[in-house]
Amino acid sequence: MNKRSLAELQGHCLTEISVQTHYENCAAQGIDYGTSFQCITELYGGADESLGLVRLSDTLQLETKQYRLHPALLDSCLQVSNAAITIEATYLPFAVEQLRLYQGEAKAVWSYAKLRESAAVETGQAMSLQFDITLFSELGDLVAEISGLTLRQAQIGQRLRTDWLYQLAWQPSALPRQSPFSDKRGAWLIVPPSDYKVSNLIIANALADLLRTKGETVVISEELGVMREPYRGVIYWGLDNVETGHALSPQNAPDATLQFSTHALTVVQQLIKAGHKPNLWFITQNSLDDREQTTDASTVYHLPSTSLWGLGRTIMWEHPELNCRCIDLDAATSAETVFNTIWYADNENQIRLHDGQRQVARLARYVEEKLK
Numbered sequence: 001m002n003k004r005s006l007a008e009l010q011g012h013c014l015t016e017i018s019v020q021t022h023y024e025n026c027a028a029q030g031i032d033y034g035t036s037f038q039c040i041t042e043l044y045g046g047a048d049e050s051l052g053l054v055r056l057s058d059t060l061q062l063e064t065k066q067y068r069l070h071p072a073l074l075d076s077c078l079q080v081s082n083a084a085i086t087i088e089a090t091y092l093p094f095a096v097e098q099l100r101l102y103q104g105e106a107k108a109v110w111s112y113a114k115l116r117e118s119a120a121v122e123t124g125q126a127m128s129l130q131f132d133i134t135l136f137s138e139l140g141d142l143v144a145e146i147s148g149l150t151l152r153q154a155q156i157g158q159r160l161r162t163d164w165l166y167q168l169a170w171q172p173s174a175l176p177r178q179s180p181f182s183d184k185r186g187a188w189l190i191v192p193p194s195d196y197k198v199s200n201l202i203i204a205n206a207l208a209d210l211l212r213t214k215g216e217t218v219v220i221s222e223e224l225g226v227m228r229e230p231y232r233g234v235i236y237w238g239l240d241n242v243e244t245g246h247a248l249s250p251q252n253a254p255d256a257t258l259q260f261s262t263h264a265l266t267v268v269q270q271l272i273k274a275g276h277k278p279n280l281w282f283i284t285q286n287s288l289d290d291r292e293q294t295t296d297a298s299t300v301y302h303l304p305s306t307s308l309w310g311l312g313r314t315i316m317w318e319h320p321e322l323n324c325r326c327i328d329l330d331a332a333t334s335a336e337t338v339f340n341t342i343w344y345a346d347n348e349n350q351i352r353l354h355d356g357q358r359q360v361a362r363l364a365r366y367v368e369e370k371l372k
Contacts, residue, residue, distance in 0.1 A: 006136060006140040009049075009051055010044070010051065012051075013044035013050060014044065014046065016042075016043070017044060017083050018043075019040050019041065022079075022082070023040075025082075026079075026082065029090040030090055030154070031090065031092070033079070036057070036060060037075050039054045039056055039060075039072055039073060039075075039076035040052045040076050040079060040080065041054070041055050043083055044083075045083045045084060048115035049112070050083035050112075051110065051111070051112050051113075052076075052077075052080035052083070052111050053138075054076045054077050054080070054109050055107065055108040056107050060072055061107045064105045064106070065105055068104040068105070069104065073106060073107075073109065076111075077109065077111035077146075078149065080113045080133070081113035081115075081129075081131045081133065081149065081151065084131070085129065085151075089154075090153065090154045091151035091152065091154065092152060093150075094128070094151060095149075096148060096149050096150070097148025097150075098145075098146075098147040099144065100144060100147075101143075101144045102141075102142050102143055102145075103137070103141065106137065109135045109136060109137060109138075109143050109144075110136050111134075113132075113133045114131060114133075115130070116131060116132055127152065127153045128150055128151065128153065129150070129151045131146075131149045131151065132149070133145070133146040163365075165365070166363045166364065166365060167363070168362075168363065168364075169361075169363070169364035170288075170362075171359060171360060172358065172359055173360040174358070175346075176346050178344070179343050179344050180345060181233075181345075185216060185217075186216060186217070186231070186232030187217040187229065187231050187232060188208075188216055188217065188232065188233045188234070188235065189219050189220075189229075189231045189234045189278075190207070190219070190221075190235045191234065191236050191237060192204065193222070193236075193239075193264070193304075201220070201237065204220065204235075204283075207235075207338050207339050208220060210335060210339040210343075230274075230276050231276065231278045232278055233279045233281065233342070234267070234278045234281070235281040235283060236280070236283065238283055238284045238308045239285045253303050257304045257307050260305065260308075261307040261311055264282070264311060268280070268315060268319075268322070271322065272319065272322075277321045277322065278322065278323075279323045280322040280323060280324045280325070281324075281342060282311070282312045282324070282325070282327070283329065283338070284306070284308055284326070285328065285329045285331070285333075286328070286329075286330060286331065287305045287309060287328050288309070288328045288352060309326050309328075309350075312324050312325075312349075313326070316349055323349075324349065325350075325351065326350050326351065327342075327351045327352075327353060328352045328353070328354070329353050330353065330354045332355075332356070333353045333354075338353065348360045
């Protein structure tokens with residue numbers, strides 16, 4: 001492809017198409033592109049062919065060094081093929097035979113789409129279409145060639161198939177009768193977050209007393225130096241300072257969450273560095289309570305302690321020797337309930353203590369909610 005061929009292609013595609021109308025038509029067909037993926041700035045149509053100028057926004061242009069071909073740029077280049085489709089149907093990219101890339105880090109390209117062939121079904125309606133797409137710079141230099149782009153017709157309005165979907169469900173589970181810690185005495189460490197409130201340690205102190213009734217030694221400390229001692233159990237008391245019914249603002253939530261999770265991560269790193277293999281517990285409160293969720297973008301509930309669940313789930317896979325478990329309490333959970341859950345631990349590693357029940361995480365088939 002050269003400068004002359006660019007001028008030739010521009011001569012083939014003479015019908016100007018409104019970019020705004022293009023995206024409105026896409027939305028009407030059920031394809032609602034976000035702002036970042038609306039990169040077409042000029043669009044022209046011809047006979048079974050189309051041509052569009054695709055340009056990344058100033059913000060996305062800062063990301064081009066991270067990719068050979070920016071995803072938003074590539075997606076918008078494929079969108080140009082829609083202008084060459086005359087059939088009243090919705091088509092989506094399905095497959096590509098070959099992609100050849102000649103230049104990287106492009107910020108703006110011309111995308112030329114040529115309809116190659118269509119596959120007809122018994123009704124005579126085209127169910128799939130094939131395009132060859134060529135990308136070149138504004139100066140006419142060849143950037144990439146996409147051969148055999150297959151678009152398949154989407155069945156808009158067809159009922160969503162949900163028989164292969166699963167969702168997280170919390171199911172009641174009784175405690176075992178035998179404790180894994182009753183065979184011998186040991187030491188426990190309870191670690192509060194670095195900016196803890198004294199009121200958040202009321203249950204933690206009561207939990208420590210209950211452990212001591214079993215002959216256990218318990219230390220409550222946020223000092224990382226104590227991590228050098230071997231413990232049979234380390235409990236990170238991750239109750240954040242967000243009170244029930246109150247919320248963080250979007251402005252301070254990120255910093256609060258980062259500080260909270262970084263302290264917890266440092267504790268875990270110290271344990272790994274010391275070579276100990278304790279039973280690690282992350283305790284949170286109302287971090288999984290759907291009743292405290294909101295659609296109001298101005299409020300964020302319990303985001304700091306919720307981050308511990310993400311950290312804990314990662315540790316479960318990357319450091320199984322720590323036997324990491326996450327427990328989420330509701331406001332009515334007593335110290336005795338927490339103690340029983342820890343002392344009579346089993347293999348469950350994601351536990352909710354809500355509404356007076358011990359609930360464990362399970363995958364359940366997705367149930368589509370009926371519209372009211």
